[in-house]
Amino acid sequence: MTNVRLETGDLVIYGKNGVCRVTDIGERTFNRRSRRYYILKPIDDDRSTIYAPTDSERAVGRMRRLLTRDEILQLISQVPREPLPWIHNEHQRKEVFQQILEEGDRSKLIQMLRTLYLQKKKRTAAGRKLYSSDEQFFRAAEKLLFEEFCTVLHLKKNQLIPFLFGGKEQTSPEQS
Numbered sequence: 358m359t360n361v362r363l364e365t366g367d368l369v370i371y372g373k374n375g376v377c378r379v380t381d382i383g384e385r386t387f388n389r390r391s392r393r394y395y396i397l398k399p400i401d402d403d404r405s406t407i408y409a410p411t412d413s414e415r416a417v418g419r420m421r422r423l424l425t426r427d428e429i430l431q432l433i434s435q436v437p438r439e440p441l442p443w444i445h446n447e448h449q450r451k452e453v454f455q456q457i458l459e460e461g462d463r464s465k466l467i468q469m470l471r472t473l474y475l476q477k478k479k480r481t482a483a484g485r486k487l488y489s490s491d492e493q494f495f496r497a498a499e500k501l502l503f504e505e506f507c508t509v510l511h512l513k514k515n516q517l518i519p520f521l522f523g524g525k526e527q528t529s530p531e532q533s
Contacts, residue, residue, distance in 0.1 A: 363395055363420075368508065371407060372419040373458065373497065376400045376504040382411070395420075400504065421461060423505050433521065436464050440472035447488065454494040463502065467521065470498045474522055 363369065367379045377397035385394045385408060395416075397407040409416040424432065444450035457465045473495040477487045487495065503517050512520065 368400070368423050369397070370421040370423065370461070370501065370505055371397055371399075371409065372461075373501070374399050374405075374407060375500050376423065376508055377407060380406075400508070401500075423509055424463070426509055429506055429509055432463055433467070436467045438471075440475050441468050443472065443476065447490065451490055451494075454491075454498075458494070458497055458501070461501065463505075466498045466502050470495065470502060471522055473498070474518065 363379050363382065365379055365381060368376055369379065371377045374397075377399050379395055380398050381396040383393065383396070384391055385396075386392075387408070393411045395409040395411055397409060399405050399407070409420070411417065441453075444453060454469055457469050473487070473491055476491065477495065480487055486492075503514055506512065506517055507514055510517075510520075
């Protein structure tokens with residue numbers, strides 16, 4: 358988000374912290390250095406507070422605006438239905454999934470989530486669990502996408518997986 362002009366009350370995605378509300382913008386002093394900060398509160402954790410310096414390209418670069426309802430529906434309709442090719446080498450798979458999380462590309466996150474969702478179903482049917490690292494990646498991608506999509510589309514978390522992967526991509530959720 359270059360040239361960010363946020364106001365108190367705005368919602369943004371901040372890195373892996375997910376959706377955050379800007380609760381204040383103002384001067385704060387840390388380690389005897391005074392700077393202007395965006396004060397962010399993750400919407401799912403009232404106890405956490407994030408101080409993002411307004412003059413830090415790195416901090417501001419971690420912020421992304423939430424997509425609109427129409428942008429989300431368009432994105433879902435454009436993401437290939439095929440999952441990502443399964444990477445059998447766990448180390449390589451971790452590197453690829455970590456990179457997808459860090460980039461925050463929503464299309465890739467949806468594909469990664471779809472891949473892990475299908476792998477989880479396959480392993481469960483065989484009486485096995487998803488590998489712990491894959492489960493962690495699933496939860497991280499789920500958190501990023503679900504918070505944003507559920508917030509914008511006014512869906513409950515348990516409605517989103519069927520919406521994304523249950524063949525309901527063409528049916529838009531009811532607006533609140």
